[in-house]
Amino acid sequence: MELHLHEEAACHRADLTLKDFKSGVEPIWCPGCGDFGVLQALQRALAANGRPPHEVALVSGIGCSSRLPAYTSAYGFHGVHGRALPVATGLKLARPELEVVVVGGDGDGYSIGGNHFMHACRRNVNLTYIVMDNRVYGMTKGQPSPTTEADWDSDIAPGGVGVSPFSPVAIALAAGANFVARGFALDVKPLADILVAAMKHPGFSFVEVLSPCITFRPEEMDWKKAIKRNAIETTSDRKAAMAAVMGADELMSGIIFEGDRPAYGQTLAAPEGLAAIEGEFIVDPAA
């Protein structure tokens, strides 16, 4: 089987629709979960991106949102908690011609997988990383994550965890991500547009999606009203982007930064035989 297609030979199909990216598997998400909006936006974006389902791979870790790959018709990888980015990195570097999209939640990506997040931004492999951030561990029934407010009350941290949340977009910018955006799960069409831009942009594209948890953070449904759409001015100046997000309202959506760092490892060398390598070991007095 010929595995190494070429980037330029990858097909673009104009006839794809959202339906082409649906699978028959029923999501386990609670009715009203923001992740339904992300799934729909992603299916729309994949159709618009024009790569057929078999040339797309969705990679995830563990958590509610990490269940997403099975709900699409693409190839998928539902791995262990927090390790989606390294899996996707290996896959993309081994198969540069595939469209590789990584999905997951805030606990998976910012806590247990935090080191990989930082280094994926820095490495700048041509991936798209979508974090469905509901500011809570949902699957384990409501514990605070790295983006949860310090005073949010929970069984595991009565009265609040007492630690300030961090800003994922600021970390992504600081660590070198080449495309940084924030979207809102229930704004399906604008989110799909952001995701298409993220997939088209070379290098590591990070999209933080505010995705309400209707069960453990029902107050997040108010984001519908609070979100400030089109309040962000896209820049290609990393410092300006950083200044704009530091301390700013975390409920603004839009594309924050589009950089021009060259993507890592886009091509593979043409293979040569092993003979020269075998020869390195030989000591032959007659030679």
Add this chain to the structure above:
Amino acid sequence: MDFGDEGGRDAMRSSIAVCFAGSGGAGAITAGSTFLQSAARAGYYGLMTKLSGAQVRGGEAAALVEIGVEPLDAQPDRFDVLIALDWDNVGKFAPELPMDSASIVLADPAAGKPAETIVATGARLVDFPLAKLASDVKGRGNMVALGAAAALAGIDSAALEQSIRDLIGAKGEATIAASLAAVAAGADAARQIESDIKLQPGHPGRRWFGSGNEAIGLGALRGGVRFVAAYPITPATEITEWLAPRMGAVGGRAMLAEDEIAAINMAVGASFGGVPSLTVTSGPGLSLKVETIGLAISAEIPLVIVDVMRVGPSTGIPTKSDQGDLDLALYGTHGDAPRIVLAPMSIADCALTTERAVHLAESLQTPVFVLSDQSLGQTQTIIDEPTRRAEPMTRAMESDKSGADFRRYQPTADNVSPMPAPGVEGRQWVAEGLSHDEFGHPSNAARFHVAGLNKRRDKLENHDYGDIWGEATGEGETVIIAFGSSVGPVKEAARRLREQGVAIKVVGLRLIAPIPKEQIAEAIKGARRVIVVEQNHTGQLYRHLLGAKALPAEAESLARPGPAPFRPGEIAAHIA
């Protein structure tokens, strides 16, 4: 080898053991490597291990070199010659440098008093003005030492010169000329020393010169690995460093991961993409990887994991050898997770075992361990070319089913199901760490879970591993079973015992899981005594085999942990 008598005072010796030692930067390792390579050119076999202090730079270092007219299986029991470039901390090496009254120590009186631990061995001290000989010809002391060792062994000067040109040729003619002059000065001076350690003539021919770590890299490439991801860890890093430039040359990719967990997940991702993949580590790193090993087992993702074992637990002794990771390789990860564990029995075998590991991982869609260790990995050796190759076995990627009919984990006669790679139309599937049905869809149902467990067990248990299981050599009612770097010293011990009339069979196990029960049963049939020899504290192989009833209840265990290397004399003494 011939160390059975008192110091081997034969007129012509079949092997000799030389140690070059000195402070870091004095060039002991360079002298040792050049000595070994020149011995290869002169038609000898050999091996060299390196000792070093804890410091990265500036610490003491020693090169332990044994060369002989026959291939060498184990570190020597004793050393014939120690050449001390200086005495800075060299005395610390004494426990690893057994010597006796037949040994010679060459040391420069200008470098101060010899270390007491060395004097205590009873070795004969010979004043040898290294610094003066070197400065007279504007050369370096380590090259004087090299010349002295070569003269004592009787190595041909043409072989020596060619090796110097090979190793330091890039430094220019002036450096080469100074080195050759220093070598000649050392040789001339050494010829004045009364000594009886001259080697039998070598048999010049084509030889293979490399380490176990390099041989593992070669085996991986031979097997078809085209993606490696690793995090730096002693003593395994050299495999990745060796592979990094060569992977590019064969159209593959080497990745330096941000941590051990990232490394194995990158390899799993690349393998999911259809590319045979490898991760390389040592004990502490393997501890971090075990969760993902469970994922690869459950989702049936091919993967080769090389563990170059060192002394544990925890940070342990990173630069010394031990076989204490066997339990982790066999059982590490939660749940019921059968896997294949292989161990190379020699440096040459590192290439074959790793190549076979790739084939098994690919064809059975499972993680396969290669358990090497520091001793195999970092010993440089001169051997006959390891030309034995394994018959290729590849991944089943083609399925005649597609769309709704395609089931990733479809039952088959051999329990291996087609695994299309992304890019193939109509066969999309999701690799899944959750218990899953035949389609790969997550399911909590007991029937799917148990079917998956059975499938993954049976595909490994029912596979015919052929002669990769290991090898039995010799005949006798005493049978020694060993794995990995213990096999070499066991074989040498058995050879000596046979010379004394003790009939011994040695069983080297290359396949440790699944246990090759039938082959072991056949090998120990009629044995009066079965001894499992391994370099760890708790008898991990012994317990593994005994627990599976692969051994009789009265089987014995000789388990002795690192860091001290197993010496043939120790094993022979235990058995006799």
